[in-house]
Amino acid sequence: MPAHNADIARIFRNVAEYLEINGANAFRVRAYENAARTVESMARDVADMVAADEDLSGLPGIGEDLAKKIREIVDTGSLPLLEKLRAENPPGLLELLRVEGLGPKRVGILREKLGVESLDDLRKAVDSGAVRDLEGFGEKSEAKIGRALSALEKGRVTHEMSRMRLDEAEGFALPLLDHIRAVEGVVRAEPAGSLRRRKETVGDLDMVAVCDDPEKGPARVMDAFAAYDRVEEVVSKGETRATVRLRNGPSADLRVVPAESFGAALHYLTGSKAHNVRLRGMAEDQGCKVNEYGVFRGEERVAGETEEDLYAFFGMDFIPPELREDTGELEAARKHRLPALVTLADMRGDLHAHTDASDGRAGLEEMAEAARSRGYDYLAITDHSQAVTVAHGLDADRLAALIDAVDRVNDGLSGITLLKGCEVDILEDGSLDLPDSILKRLDLTVCSVHSRFGLPRDAQTERIVRAMDNPHFTILGHPTGRLIGKREPYAVNMERVIAAAAERGVFLELNAHPERLDLDDRHCRAAKEAGVLVAVSTDAHSPGGLDTMRFGLGQARRGWLEAKDVLNTRSLRELKKLLKR
């Protein structure tokens, strides 16, 4: 089995868990977690670096030892240390760490005193009432563990415990925020955490509220939060923070702070954890302390009312939430070299949309009007080609008719231009699904892989690169084929794909559908470095589909993209120049 970055990261996380549950030094555990994060955040396949005999110990959090371990994983497909840990520990042991409220210390006690080595063992121990008599446990702990176990058992069946898509998370978060904003004394309530960082999946919801009544206010907010009608269980509830589990939904954390700490609290709860830890470490070097109440020099608070003043205190520019992953943003902010991230206002059009000519729901005029009303100057009509039979893909004759129809509709339009396009399948041999004779009549093509996802990595890469050699190839659609939470990306060497795109002057799509977000953030960054422009496109199948642009932009921003890095920020004139090969 070839080891890709995700595999290496998984192995390191696994090692970290085994070390943690066996009481290893917490910083050693963290070293493995940090290494996992580093590898995971890379666009390049580490395996390719190993093959090229490149130095790995220069990567952040990777020293001599972990570099050697990475090479072992790449060369043999496994890590002897992990194999040893697996052999030494009972199979279900790590599951115990998934139980809310159980960490390495308490698992250690349960193991030693009661022989608990799996969730089943734990269930029996709880039901027998043996847990309450353990040192450091009691009746309440036992009951709480029992509840956490039940939640886990239930969640495992219904997948409630897994991370959810960003758009789904928003569906839970926005009404809850409205609920909090309606509480007396609340002057502000904002989303934080991974949702605010626009991560493609969200584990739980995090929010910050400001209360103008320091006496009674916070308790009132906590009570209202716990009383929200979609709350299934109040997990914890204190004076300034509470955690609830929503029915058929995620958990939610709320933090309430006074106005003067809003910036620091929002910063804390926005994270990421790695970003926080890093900034706090930097603060220490400067003789200060950062917490959720502000920046402190001794007892004196010197910043923290806003995020801007917090960063400014350290000589940094404001870091947009999407960048806060500790992948170089803190250094860039200090050097005043942060990118000016692309925004919705920069977008001049959409380059991937379907109509009822294939599997879309609306006609040309309706889609044009939808694009115009969103302030766009152009919309590319890119219905499917014939290979996608389930979507009534177009053959050459039907595409010709559609081209004529677009011309006719354009004549009657003002303030918006429809571009003639097609989402053309890339066939297994790398040829395109329609003849050049019809493709040459188009303004652009979105070329996509919709079949044979299981090709070996080299063959898949070759297939895509060969397709790019076709002079009518314009944009590579949803480049890795991933469906978040449903389908892994197909095996492909994206480093080569990006280089090939750069050589040929073609573009990569960032499909904005919240189930795709493909290119992902890492590859956006790599594309930018290679000088390849990214088309952020909605793949709309209806007028409303155009509104997923903001999800695509979230991912583009996570990938450090500026307006100049995005193809469809160009005016129609500039775009047409760029589309000529």
Place this chain on the structure above:
DNA sequence: GCCGTTTTCGGCCCGACTGTTTTCAGTCG
């Protein structure tokens, strides 16, 4: 296990909530 224009050893973020605790450890964000 990583890291270093103040260190190659000795640090590694800081605080809320819970429960069991006579003063705090464990877990989590």
